[in-house]
Amino acid sequence: MSSRPTPPLPDVAHDAAALARPLDWVGMERIALPVRIADAEGRPVQVAASVDAAVDLRDAGARGIHMSRLYLQLQQAFAAEAVTPPGLRRVLQGFVESQQGLSSSARLCVRYEHLLLRPALESGHAGWKRYPVEISAELVEGHFRLWLAFAVEYSSTCPASAALSRQLNAERFAQDFAVARPLSAGVVSEWLASERGLAATPHAQRSRAAVRVELRPAFDELPLLPLVDAVEAALGTPVQTAVKREDEQAFAELNAANLMFCEDAARRVAAALAADLRVAAWDVTVAHFESLHPHDAVARVSGRNG
Template sequence: MATAPESPLTLPDVAREPVALARPLDWVGMDNIALPVRIAGEDGATVQVAASVDVAVDLGDAAARGIHMSRLYLGLQQAFATEAITPGGLRKVLQGFVDSQRGLSSAARLVVRYAHLLNRPALASAHAGWKQYPVAIEATLRDGHLKLALSLAVEYSSTCPASAALSRQINAERFAEDFAAARPLSPEVVRDWLASERGMAATPHAQRSRADVRVELKPAFDELPVAALVDLLEEALGTPVQTAVKREDEQAFAELNAANLMFCEDAARRVAAALSADPRVDRFDATVAHYESLHPHDAVARVSG
């Protein structure tokens, strides 16, 4: 006579045991999960990129010892497998995380960090190159309300206005010294002098700089405007760092720097003005840092609105 198959072994679940210190918790989950995600590329096509993801839910049941953490992980593996990240998609994913906890949670949050690549044309030549922008997408769903925020950074060049003024003064003094003797001055003579080594007695100091921005988005827009915000910030600052550079591009970059002299305070105000006027932005926090070539420390300005 055949014997009945043994019943599957019941595995212990200590998470069901009584909690020693009853208290609800704000967030419980996992940070820095490696995950491929899909984002909208420059041509509208979906692009897969490597990301680091934080996921969490609240633990509203004070008597529960813990959440069903593996359900968050497994749900995350499928969340962005086939579709690009959108506000609507994030809402659906977050609601799925809440539902997976079977009454333990009423809120969920995600943070997706990745490097956004944009192809940028050279300033004067026909070349182009890729630039990488660090991006973080923050999404929180609480009581059915979705909140979205984007964090990103752009690098630019900053030329010191004070240093430029001091350099102009020295250049003017040398001009007066070289042309002190009475002699006729023609445009050609002055042009040749300016193009010579004598025509540059001093140069202002400039440095690579960075603007780190976090914006909270209005719910009326069903998009994540990463590229649009990068363009907005780079246009406001005027001197974004370049990719492919030939001599004509370097000269054009020098012209841009001369036309956009700025202290860190100036840069912060430019960023604030651009973000304040953007209809997609509800509020923002921005930090600009000029990595000084004159000093061993950085010049920093922060602004919010």
């Protein structure tokens, strides 16, 4: 066995850059990582996430950042606590400090799928629904900003198609009762419940509202569940999980009560977000995956609160 000391490992990242220039962001994307998030009762649960992490390289002459330090800090931070606004700020501050003067800003993005147990409309059953979530945070020169993005699926029934269907239903009624005969509530009710009572149906389709909000930094928790609830309530027709006949009938009733074009849906979601004190700014895109057309109907709206 040789007693000769082991030479230090080479580190060419400390060499001077061949072309001196500061860089906006340097880091890693799509890091596989388990993270803890709060469930509907506020209890931490572990989920699989994809994480992006980066810092700026303000030293124009430095060849690179200490990238492994970002990775190790991510593992340590998310293993210890659930994702919260204060926790994200601490992680970003740790990123900057780990670079020992090379950086002054940091950013982070966490993507995962959030499962929520949603009750059926009438039957008392419940089922799990999946919501894609993206949490983005940025610390630039000590200024912290935080964004939360998610998507909600719902049903949209076309108001124009509904009006055209009602016209055909009325025409068939007039046709079937053209010959004078005694009318009563029972006779009309029986006719409406028969196949003759439905001459046409409006077209409806699964639709999607993609929401991205900038959150005010005054709150310690991520308000995912309240925001999802507010958006689904504004739309009125969120897609269902466990469904019995009574639930399907109730869903059909909700669709009739919430006829909407994509423009209507965008305005509904915007109104709900504009009323939330936790939201500083918002951007909404709704898409109706048309059953009438081979293309989608899309509307987008954005704004700031206060």
